[in-house]
Amino acid sequence: MVLPFTVVVRTGRSLHDQVVFAATKAVVTGQLSPGDAFPSVRTLSQELGINPNTAQKIVATLIERGLLESRPGVGTVVSSWQPSANPARRALLVADIERLVVDAKQLGIPVSDVIEAIRKAWK
Amino acid sequence: MVLPFTVVVRTGRSLHDQVVFAATKAVVTGQLSPGDAFPSVRTLSQELGINPNTAQKIVATLIERGLLESRPGVGTVVSSWQPSANPARRALLVADIERLVVDAKQLGIPVSDVIEAIRKAWK
């Protein structure tokens, strides 16, 4: 079976976070539509070569964020998700932005480039 | 002694990264000027309540990034730093931007808000 999304390995982040990001990206960009079947915990672990427990935690995180729905005995499907105005995560986002700005300044990247990169990534 | 920069504790990141960020921010924003004395490793560890080794690693990281200069036997001073076009770190920045965009979309935050937040943080 081929996974309906791709995982790009990046150093510095946990396996869990990387897969959660990849799946989130697929859902948010519409690559995965509401109602689509999400790979089972066991399929996920086999295809990615990770432990079933790790796969389970990934699915649990995605469910908690409202991106997936669980049908016990049946499987997991992509939820008809709503943008969740989670205050805690929003605060984290603001902190991430500040870190991004400081890093960009230190690297000599102008604001315009950063904004352009964001607009490009948004499409 | 009072440190010439403030450290905001944030969960999910290592002590090392937090202090490096705080110091980088101080230098990049001009709060610390080239030639200014940077707290010694021992002062840093005392004021922050961290181990001298951790403080040493922090200083080493800042030196490696060209933000500080070492004067053995004398101390460490803020370097007349140049924006470093480090390709590896620039690639990380691009990856961070993509993650930021996906998170913002999932949280229902419009592009305009993100860009505004960046412009605001840039000042």
Next chain:
DNA sequence: CCATGTGTACTAGTGTAGATAGTACACTCG
């Protein structure tokens, strides 16, 4: 000279989080 404070370099131990390994149970569907 020398005492003090500095950067630097080790070795070692500790605690925590991520990931793995294995097992188990209730559920749904053909």
Next chain:
DNA sequence: CGAGTGTACTATCTACACTAGTACACATGG
């Protein structure tokens, strides 16, 4: 009934951050 599903445990391993302690070469001021 049987296969595949989600879910829930406990245990173990490993990597990393952090701590602890010691040591040495250097520069400066008294």
